[in-house]
Amino acid sequence: MIRLLFFTYLFFYSSIAFTQEYYSGTIILNNSDTLKGMFKVSTNDGLSSLKFKNDSIDRDIEYKPENVKKFFLNNGEIFESYPIVEGEQKNYDFFRCIIQGTVSLYSRYDQLLTEHLYLKTVDGQLMELIEKKVITDDPSSNSHNLEERTYPLYYRVLGYAYVKCPRLLDPNKLIKLNKKSIEKSVIDYHQCINESYTKYSVEKNDKSSIPIQYGLYFGKVYTNKVYYGGYYSWSTKEISSDYTKGYNAGGFINFFLRNSNQSKSIQCEVIYSNYSFTNDKKVEYSRYTVSFRSLIKLYLHENKNSFYFGLGSQLYNINNYKQDDYVEVYSPVFTNLGYSYNLGKCKVFADFRLDFFFDKIYTVNLGLAFNSKNKKAPSQVESK
DSSP states (O other), X not given: OHHHHHHHHHHXXXXXXXXXXXXXXXXXXXXXXXXXXXXXXXEXXXXXXXXXXXXXXXXXXXXXXXXXXXXXXXXXXXXXXXXXXXXXXXXXXXXXXXXXXXXXXXXXXXXXXXXXXXXXXXXXXOEEOOOEEEEEEOTTOTTOOEEEEXXXXXXXXXXXXXXXXXXXXXXXXXXXXXXXXXXXXXXXXHHHTTOOEEXXXXXXXXXXXXXXXXXXXXXXXXXXXXXXXXXXXXXXXXXXXXXXXXXXXXXXXXXXXXXXXXXXXXXXXXXXXXXXXXXXXXXXEEEEEEEEEEEEEEXXXXXXXXXXXXEEEEEEEEEOOOTTOSOOOOOSXXXXXXXXEEOSSXXXXXXXXXXXXXXXXXXXXXXXXXXXXXXXXXXXXXXX
């Protein structure tokens, strides 16, 4: 049972954690229209497209790179659209701008997730930085052995781009073809000619940038499995159809997943539950349980009024049940369905929970959640 619980929870978590995320930002089209909302870049047969959505439209709108001038992510990244010419075929794709200035540096990933680097002068075209490997005879060998040589063809691009500062191309100080080395050379060039530039840096994903909610809730609990004969006497117990009532109260911390715009979260809870029972002698008594639970939640609409659903598990519990009791309420896995209403600084919510493994336990909760304040890191750095 523990193994089944673990794999059920792991499968559900994996299905949301590795889903391609939408990012919030701004799109500028070729006709100068500006759109703000959520979007993601998808690839089909090596060609990119931008899927956009916001609160005013019912479905995603797809934009091709040739229809988009640039788009900005709220984490500080900026992408621009440029053509790629391969033989007689011309296609457009999105390029991430790393440095913008007299000479700009861009990067792009292909279908094999290999990063390609490009330089661009103010009025020029994108120029890819590449190396060429060829097989030649080994001149140091008398047996005409073959060897592989690498030619830094990207130095032709560097020579054209850095024409106003030739000392950067010192043959004794090789500029390697990697992002760190090329990025440093672009900055050195702007400093050499005393021109300003902008370096775009992605906002760091530190703890202060994770959206967090915390709050309290209170609810009523109903269960229809009452075991007569004592819950330690498994062979003699019988199930009553009568409902047993109780209440619970809890506190929680809700951690939203990065880049999900508050559409997916992992919630940790501490819950006090109290149940009232009647034994076969018609004597009423009550028992309590303190539970530690974890819950994965999916919201249908990001960061606003929304229905949500989820799957949770009881990680550990403390109770005061006795050996001669006639019932034990046990809730290892439960589902969750609810609705939250956004009031700005806080949210009110109501949800329904159902346990479906051991006891059929129904819970109705009302609660209040508060949003934590998150710091914002600067998305770009200006320098001269």
